[in-house]
Amino acid sequence: MHAITIDDHFDAWRAAALDALAQGFAPESIDWRTAQAEPALFAASESRASSAAAQTADAPHIRISRELASLLKDAAHLRDERRWSFLYRVIWRWTQGDRSVASPADEDGARLYKMAKAVRRAQHDMIAYVRFRQRDASLGAPEYVAWYEPDHDVLAWGAEHFAARMGRSTWLIATPEGAAMFDGEHLQIERRRALAAEHAVDTHDAAETLWMTYYRSIFNPARLNETALEQHMPVRFWKGLPEGALIPQLVSAARGGARRVAQAPGVGALGGKAVQVEAHDAQPERDAPTSLDTCRRCDLWRNATQAVGGAGPSDARIMLLGEQPGDQEDLKGEPFVGPAGQLLDDAMRRAGLPREQVYLTNAVKHFKWEPRGKRRLHKTPAQQEVDACSYWLEQELRDVGAQVIVTLGATALAALFGRRATLSAHLGRVVPYGDKFVVATYHPSYALRQNDEAARERTVAAIVEALERARALSAR
Numbered sequence: 001m002h003a004i005t006i007d008d009h010f011d012a013w014r015a016a017a018l019d020a021l022a023q024g025f026a027p028e029s030i031d032w033r034t035a036q037a038e039p040a041l042f043a044a045s046e047s048r049a050s051s052a053a054a055q056t057a058d059a060p061h062i063r064i065s066r067e068l069a070s071l072l073k074d075a076a077h078l079r080d081e082r083r084w085s086f087l088y089r090v091i092w093r094w095t096q097g098d099r100s101v102a103s104p105a106d107e108d109g110a111r112l113y114k115m116a117k118a119v120r121r122a123q124h125d126m127i128a129y130v131r132f133r134q135r136d137a138s139l140g141a142p143e144y145v146a147w148y149e150p151d152h153d154v155l156a157w158g159a160e161h162f163a164a165r166m167g168r169s170t171w172l173i174a175t176p177e178g179a180a181m182f183d184g185e186h187l188q189i190e191r192r193r194a195l196a197a198e199h200a201v202d203t204h205d206a207a208e209t210l211w212m213t214y215y216r217s218i219f220n221p222a223r224l225n226e227t228a229l230e231q232h233m234p235v236r237f238w239k240g241l242p243e244g245a246l247i248p249q250l251v252s253a254a255r256g257g258a259r260r261v262a263q264a265p266g267v268g269a270l271g272g273k274a275v276q277v278e279a280h281d282a283q284p285e286r287d288a289p290t291s292l293d294t295c296r297r298c299d300l301w302r303n304a305t306q307a308v309g310g311a312g313p314s315d316a317r318i319m320l321l322g323e324q325p326g327d328q329e330d331l332k333g334e335p336f337v338g339p340a341g342q343l344l345d346d347a348m349r350r351a352g353l354p355r356e357q358v359y360l361t362n363a364v365k366h367f368k369w370e371p372r373g374k375r376r377l378h379k380t381p382a383q384q385e386v387d388a389c390s391y392w393l394e395q396e397l398r399d400v401g402a403q404v405i406v407t408l409g410a411t412a413l414a415a416l417f418g419r420r421a422t423l424s425a426h427l428g429r430v431v432p433y434g435d436k437f438v439v440a441t442y443h444p445s446y447a448l449r450q451n452d453e454a455a456r457e458r459t460v461a462a463i464v465e466a467l468e469r470a471r472a473l474s475a476r
């Protein structure tokens with residue numbers, strides 16, 4: 001066993017990892033340890049960081065994809081003490097020629113993506129929820145202070161963001177693990193726990209009083225949507241925001257009648273006669289909408305960013321039918337561009353079926369979701385919604401010449417054969433559908449949800465087999 005001790009940051013790990021790779025150390029033969037935080041860690045970590053940089057200069061050079069490099073770098077900031085050994089396993093597999101380690105379809109790849117995503121969310125939160133308070137000028141520098149509790153190790157990243165945007169002002173961000181200080185020119189990161197309490201931010205700020213008055217005045221109880229409020233500004237951040245203390249009061253006043261009172265003067269102030277119109281009445285349902293964007297055949301449009309139509313050549317021989325757009329598809333307006341799409345791309349590659357040659361679409365064209373914290377979690381569409389959306393699927397089946405349809409998952413199968421059709425009864429079979437053929441297989445998300453690597457690979461193999469069968473049928 002080789003014990004490798006590093007400072008707890010990416011550059012130090014990278015230098016040590018390159019070294020270990022050069023010596024051919026297998027992942028299971030390394031015991032990764034991190035140096036204990038010392039009282040004056042800032043100075044110490046500086047010297048370690050530079051020695052790490054020096055090592056990197058002599059270290060062997062390995063080529064990795066830009067995507068993998070960025071995933072490793074982000075994942076390294078996750079608060080998880082097993083991350084260094086895990087990241088080494090990833091890089092080890094890559095250097096052994098196992099490129100699947102960078103795919104979300106791989107067990108390690110999926111974990112890496114998940115780690116990087118959590119860190120990116122923490123970075124976003126830090127920018128959104130740090131609130132600086134201005135200190136009394138007589139106290140001297142720093143002029144602004146903020147207290148923040150990041151979910152992961154993103155203090156240095158966030159501090160650089162603020163340093164680039166706050167000009168020459170001096171400031172300090174204190175966190176439970178340390179602090180970032182900017183003296184107008186230089187940024188310092190100090191990783192010393194005690195500091196947090198020293199800088200507890202209970203300073204009086206004149207601008208803050210103004211901000212609170214402003215916040216109170218723009219808070220419109222008549223338009224309060226508590227779910228949306230908590231989604232946009234998760235409750236765990238309230239304590240760090242000056243306005244956070246006001247929110248519960250304002251919400252409870254809104255519940256207790258202010259909603260109605262505010263509405264009345266608001267409406268009364270308008271000239272002429274004001275008639276409240278529900279969005280649904282303003283854009284009524286049309287049995288035959290002329291475009292997907294104006295579709296109101298079911299209610300899913302209300303919470304979706306946009307409708308996501310099919311994509312691919314209209315003379316494609318094969319149509320792949322999914323369930324509904326996911327979070328990323330909803331934002332981008334294209335089908336299968338998120339993690340399930342990446343797994344599907346891999347499967348298509350393995351089946352020798354280029355994406356450009358198939359038509360990709362979904363049974364339901366709007367993203368159905370429910371909030372979970374700040375995330376939008378996929379919710380399976382109801383059969384009613386699938387039926388309402390069949391209007392668009394039928395058009396696609398008419399307009400696209402595909403002779404073979406591969407249904408991905410149970411919802412896609414039900415969109416063609418009704419909800420009595422079970423996936424287990426159709427898996428791997430070729431079933432006629434008018435003058436076309438349907439090949440049913442699993443949905444790629446089902447493979448992504450499997451934690452057991454062997455089970456996941458079996459699911460992916462079944463998808464690949466269905467795609468190969470569709471390719472053979474379409475070539476007839």
Ligand code: URA
Pocket residue numbers: 322323324325326329334335336337338340341362445
């Ligand atoms: N899942 C689907 O069924 N379709 C998409 O477009 C993305 C994820």
